[in-house]
Amino acid sequence: xxxxxxxxxxxxxxxxxxxxxxxxxxxxxxxxxxxxxxxxxxxxxxxxxxxxxxxxxxxxxxxxxxxxxxxxxxxxxxxxxxxxxxxxxxxxxxxxxxxxxxxxxxxxxxxxxxxxxxxxxxxxxxxxxxxxxxxxxxxxxxxxxxxxxxxxxxxxxxxxxxxxxxxxxxxxxxxxxxxxxxxxxxxxxxxxxxxxxxxxxxxxxxxxxxxxxxxxxxxxxxxxxxxxxxxxxxxxxxxxxxxxxxxxxxxxxxxxxx
Numbered sequence: 001x002x003x004x005x006x007x008x009x010x011x012x013x014x015x016x017x018x019x020x021x022x023x024x025x026x027x028x029x030x031x032x033x034x035x036x037x038x039x040x041x042x043x044x045x046x047x048x049x050x051x052x053x054x055x056x057x058x059x060x061x062x063x064x065x066x067x068x069x070x071x072x073x074x075x076x077x078x079x080x081x082x083x084x085x086x087x088x089x090x091x092x093x094x095x096x097x098x099x100x101x102x103x104x105x106x107x108x109x110x111x112x113x114x115x116x117x118x119x120x121x122x123x124x125x126x127x128x129x130x131x132x133x134x135x136x137x138x139x140x141x142x143x144x145x146x147x148x149x150x151x152x153x154x155x156x157x158x159x160x161x162x163x164x165x166x167x168x169x170x171x172x173x174x175x176x177x178x179x180x181x182x183x184x185x186x187x188x189x190x191x192x193x194x195x196x197x198x199x200x201x202x203x204x205x206x207x208x209x210x211x212x213x214x215x216x217x218x219x220x221x222x223x224x225x226x227x228x229x230x231x232x233x234x235x236x237x238x239x240x241x242x243x244x245x246x247x248x249x250x251x252x253x254x255x256x257x258x
Contacts, residue, residue: 012235015073015231015234015235015238015241016228016231016232016234016235017228017231018072018073018231019072019073019074019227019228019230019231019234019241020224020225020227020228020231021072021224021227022068022069022071022072022073022074022227023069023072023074023223023224023225023226023227023228023230024220024221024223024224024227025065025068025072026065026066026068026069026074026223027219027220027221027222027223027224028220029061029064029065029068030061030062030065030220030223031218031219031220032220033061034058034061034062034065035055035058036055036058037058037062038054038058038059038062038084039062039080039084040080040083040084040137040138043083043084043087043112043116043138044137044138044140046112047109047112047113047138047139053091053108054087054088054091054112056088056091059084059085059087059088060085060088062081062084063081063084063085063088066078066080066081066084067081069223069227070242070243072227073227073230073231073234073241073242074226074227074230074242075230075234075240075241075242075244076243077243077244077245078123078243079120079123082119082120082122082123083116083119083120083133084116084119085115085119086114086115086116086117086118086119086120086122086157087112087113087115087116087119088115089115090111090112090113090114090115090116090118090153091108091111091112091115109146110145110146110149111149112138113134113138113139113146113149113150114149114150114152114153115153116130116133116134116138117130117131117133117134117150117153117154117157118130118153118154118156118157119157120133120134120154121153121154121155121157121158121161122157122158122160122161122167123161123167124167124169124170125158125161125162125167125168125169126158126169127151127154127155127157127158128154130150130153130154130157130158131147131150131151131154134150135147135150170245170248170249170252171249171253172249172252172253173252173253173254212225212226
């Protein structure tokens, strides 16, 4: 689709069953090889309770399963895998240095944040987003000792992704504030609507998770069912396949109707 091929040029079974195959592979790897699944929630817990120590094998296997899921059409983004891969790299680096230089364990937390910020910044060419994400979500506080390394990491990660991989920031249509009072009131309404929709989305996700928990089959096969459902929906609405950033850009540029 990213190269301009309509999804209906592929056989129907290809569109429907490839996401299921990706889900099956991800489920088998997760169940049999990964001992501890992190995600963003796990990173927050690790920073808060576990001295910022990550299992590097589990970290990169979890990132690998995300790559399988996304590349097979799974309806996911690259945010969490990017954060996890960056955090794993950061803690892996400091663990190696710590053995040689006997650095204080506090450096684990600092470089975990640096890696996570670099992951977000590199994925979206957005260094400020990487900084704010780590300070707000991962750390939950702002300290000079952690803020400066995070800024440096985010900026250099953006430079690397832009120079080597030719990553570009998301472009949106030009914007001008015409009537501050009227438009700010509309933004207030937009914020309230976004809060309601966010709540509905989160509750729907947990509801779906509860349903899948009750399905009487082996845990490793459940992602395949999810992939099959994604494939069925994607055959009729191909916009949901993959990361969906084209849809986001179309919406931001007023090219995607309700």
